[in-house]
Amino acid sequence: MTHRPTDTGEPALPDPERVDPAVLTALLVRHGWERRGGAPGRYSRWTPPNSAGRLPYLQGSAADAAPATGSGTGTSLLVPEGSPRRGRTADPGYADRVDLIGEALTALARSAAPSAREVLLALTVPGDEIRWRRDVPRIGDAVPWTTAEQLRAGARAMLLAAARGARQTAGYFGERHGPHAAGFLEQVLVGPVTGGHLLTAYAPVPDGRPVTSTLLRALQAARDAVDFQRATGGMEAFDAAVDLGVCHELAEALVRLVRGTEGMEVAFAWSPAAGPPGGFAGRPEPLEFSPGDLPALEAASARYLRREPSIPVRVTGTVVRLRRPTPSGGGSVRLRVLAGADVRQVRVRLDEAEYRIAAHAHLVGLPIRVSGRLESRGGFRRLTEAVGVTPVQVDEAERDRLLKSLHGGVDTFEDACGGDS
8 A cells, every 4th residue: 555644743724715614514523523503504613522422433533542622622613604615705705704614724723632633634635534443452552563564454455455346346356456456555545643553544536436335335245244154154145245345355354454353343434525425324334343253254265265267368468578497398478468367467388389489579579469268376377278379560669669668677588588586
């Protein structure tokens, strides 16, 4: 995951003219702030949550890592009603509404209430919020280094699984859709670190929210499948859950996050500016998993890995590595995939005649095309039953580009034909 941590100092204040009062109000409600009257049609007054009124959404969040401040902090916000439109200077109430929002943002920045910072962060960092919480032993609010690493690694694996599942449903992906999943993570923002047991990520909000909605749906299906397996001993629910985004990679991420804890929770909060995607509740229930779920999750992970079939493909790729044990006979070739399979590279075993074709194509800078079966074993990195190796003609400009990309890091042809490291 490409982490882009926000500043852990004072939160940056957003531009008051760009803050929609309806979004600010929705965030205050989400984080348990209490409405204390106001002037109907003009503004509403809000105070921080007290310890008794904290919402379930904040359980295990930064609000639990600090003393409850309640309304005794003295913070009181006035939030205007209606949405000021930027530049509407002709509206006599426009300046007043912007001033009220500016004062509310300043009050949030100065507030001792832990949730005030989270409200400001949600206004500054757009996106759907995904929060992981692990119930692990702590000394104060500190956790072992390895425990914090397990949280980040598990969350990263979970997001990668969801990004792959948004493109295609499968029980096991291996290397498939790797570039797409990595590209999604480049857009994910990570919130301030409040402890090694908590992690908050902000996912982008494209039309339909394919990755975030896939992750929520898959976790709900995994929770139901685990419950079914624990009640009946059957694994059928895991088979049906594949169509909802559950896969080997997601099961492995859950195992990693649950192991060594007393429980793990994933909570979702939709971007208040975009609202929930179609078909989803406005405030989804958090998904919880416990150590008692591990046998079912581990069995499902192994089941998905074992059952995923090989795939017939016709791959076009450039030869980036050649290897054969003797000067004559067949050998193995590594291809950088250009088309025909959702992986970066594949290895293929060729007979002597086909190996010679591949070697010549490499020398002259031409891609080749080959048919076979992409084996699930090993992560869809190997092509078996290869037939029909043929060079693919390209124009001179494309050929020069391929030659430069192929040989940019290869000093001699012997390097290209070296060991398959």
